[in-house]
Amino acid sequence: MRIAILGNQESWYCEQLSQAAHSRGHDARKIEFRDLASLISGTAPEQCFSYDAAQNQIELNQFDCLIIRTMPPGSLEQVVFRMDLLGRLEQAGVTIFNSPRAIECAVDKYLTTSRLAAAGLPVPATAVCESSEAAMQHFETLGGDVVVKPLFGSEGRGIFRISDPDLAYRSFRTLERTQAVIYLQKYIPHPGYDLRILILNGNIIGAIRRHGMNDFRTNISRQGQAESYQPSDQEVELAVRAAELTQATFAGVDLLCPADAPENLSLLEVNAVPGWRGFQSATNIDVAALVIEYLEQKRNNRPTV
Template structure:
């Protein structure tokens, strides 16, 4: 069996974990980047890397990274994943779920439509409307890039003068204003790691400020989720369509709320407080899906 791994850096920690997991399960890994792929129409092979027909060569593909790129590059990369899926390739995560998860507004609407708890959020291109929303959300908001990750570019605005300047500047540069009520969480939140229909492991992320991303220095603490939060994480991942998902959950006094689903979650922090080998569990899941 051979599994492709789309990664920007085959020697990065996660790629090494996945490659080692594959080897220990007798699977040959093939690491590649999107620019390695060639797509053909009305000639063959339909999808190849150095003329090797990947539809024949690979059993499944793990899409770890879509990467940075222009709109054209990203759309083309997603087209490639969709084409592979239509031709029968198992891709983790499915292309559609990557598209849903990467878009914070789209993902939040899908969760809300399923009746799942999410924070009050206002999204607009209009800076004047954003200012009105700033007051509506209690003059204490988190402003997020719709396509952001790892806490990068997320800011907290609680001063109306700052709000006006920031909203106008973002709008001038054609950004979309995504404003969310600030949820006081005391510097910690929950990350649930979902594989298939179970929560494999979870952690409390503890930071010395309000951003709890492990990539920004938050510390991982092992936790066992209660049934309510576990079911919430599973429903959220299912709603977005992710087979492997990192679900971020904040705790309000009234109950938990989901702030985002990560379709390409890292697990180095979680692995440090979890006895199971997470990479192996991902690969084992793919093997069962192939059967």
């Protein structure tokens, strides 16, 4: 297969996927979002490109698979163009992993939380608004102790906890001035850890328990510690269902067990571009190899036209 890996070329994850692909005899190329381009010329089929360091064109339509390993910040125009181009490649027959629809849902915390709640899955009490006045009302409604998250973001970046009304007001006013959407969740006291379950094609790859280091955030990227974990049937069922609802073939699902009622699980997040470095260290599971094997199976089972 010809495989394009869309992400930071220096990324550990991109390198792991590239090595896994090459070890199985595939051609893998690393590309970045900033180098994406499209050429639409008359009635000829649209051509989607990337560029290498020497500005040579790489024809993306010729690839079998494109693996998305990041979704960097950008203007509204840039984000819309990226997603549209990925959608056009998918329509042209290139396997996009995960699909653009899954990325669009999972990267948007509001859409993900709303969709999970509508399906009856347990999520923390959440409020989303644009004005600081509305945010202050929700701050009180949610008990005066909330976690503020960027609508788009991962790895715990930009997340903070507020329980002081004056600090909350100043924070919400700052977010309002920057034209950010204010996303609040009721803080759930927990025993210092959460769960990350990794899903591939509706099946569990494995799970870890992540412990925070003097921080309510447990992300491995923020010095959290991971240990292998055997999830319960309920935890697996919730994770698989959450991945299905976001249409993510490959997903990292985060679950939280409240300290006072560990049986009352909450779904915190569904990540459609999940990291697995800490997961792999704790479980010794070669995730990149499993991803490449899945893409091989998908290609071999693809119906002929």
